[in-house]
Amino acid sequence: KAGVTQTPRYLIKTRGQQVTLSCSPISGHRSVSWYQQTPGQGLQFLFEYFSETQRNKGNFPGRFSGRQFSNSRSEMNVSTLELGDSALYLCASSLPGQGGLGAGYTFGSGTRLTVV
Amino acid sequence: GEDVEQSLFLSVREGDSSVINCTYTDSSSTYLYWYKQEPGAGLQLLTYIFSNMDMKQDQRLTVLLNKKDKHLSLRIADTQTGDSAIYFCAESSGSSGTYKYIFGTGTRLKVLA
8 A cells, every 4th residue: 555655855945935745644544743854853743633633733833834634635834934944844644543552653755845 | 851862873783783772751651662764764663562561572673671761772683784774762652632752863773794
């Protein structure tokens, strides 16, 4: 079965612009979580969506937002980009409520965002 | 707050065993995980252990959990060059809908031929 698909794989944006990243989870997975990965900070949790509702949120400014559609596909948006937003953004899907219950996440390959 | 710590680097010779260590602070952890990240890829779940277990073996992988010391380790037997990657320890706690999931900073394993 198809894995978690993230698009685009690479993106270059300039400061002040906004960006939208997309994630299609594994079929049947209704929970989608987003992480930011940087060399200095490691993996930082952004938010989790389940049934089109944000269920958990990390400590990121309001410039970071997301949504989930009825087919479980999710998007995250970053507005007014800053240089420090350059990172690998990873999406992970899991069965309902299973991300924390042993089955773990299935991660996509990520979107590498570079802000110049 | 809760934290998960790992050493940054480990270098081993091909054929040797690798042991990657992790410490965590959340005493209410339910599951602990090991993920592997290869260059240009996302994280791949390798194995996990429930917090009431102290050992789990899966082919070349052995996970040891010392809950008293909040210490988790991953042993890779007969390490191969294809095992070179970053290994992340993670812990989760809570219940469906309210769980937390915290990753360590990752250990970069380099396998020397």
